[in-house]
Structure formats: structure tokens, C-alpha cells
Amino acid sequence: MAALLRQLGWESHKHPLYSPALAPKNFHLFSPLKRHLSGHRFQNVAAMQEAVLQWFH
Secondary structure (H helix, E strand, O other): OHHHHHHHOOOOOOOOOOOOOOOOOOHHHHHHHHHHHOOOOOOOHHHHHHHHHHHHO
16 A cells, blocks of 8 residues: 555655544533534524534533
8 A cells, every 4th residue: 555655646644543632522512512403504604603602601
């Protein structure tokens, strides 16, 4: 695989096995927030942001 990548001129980047950016401390918030927003259609980004902020309060 590495030879093919070199042949194509592509670069390969190594990633750490564990990265805090990939496993944030507040990961548990995403599932409940997703359930809260499920089924809603927002007219614009501002309306969606307001719904998220209301959920946090």
C-alpha cells in the first residue's frame, strides 16, 4: 500500500492512537442533544443555534 501511495504522489500521515480531540470530555452530550433536535426542521442556522442554546439552559 505504501508503494502505491508513493507512486501516486500521495502523502500518508500517522495519527496518534489516542487523541483528546477525537474523544472530547463532553461526548455524552451529543446523544441527548441529537434526540432533542430529532424531527425538527429549522428555517436557518440562527433558529437551530437558538434551539441548541435553549436545550443547554
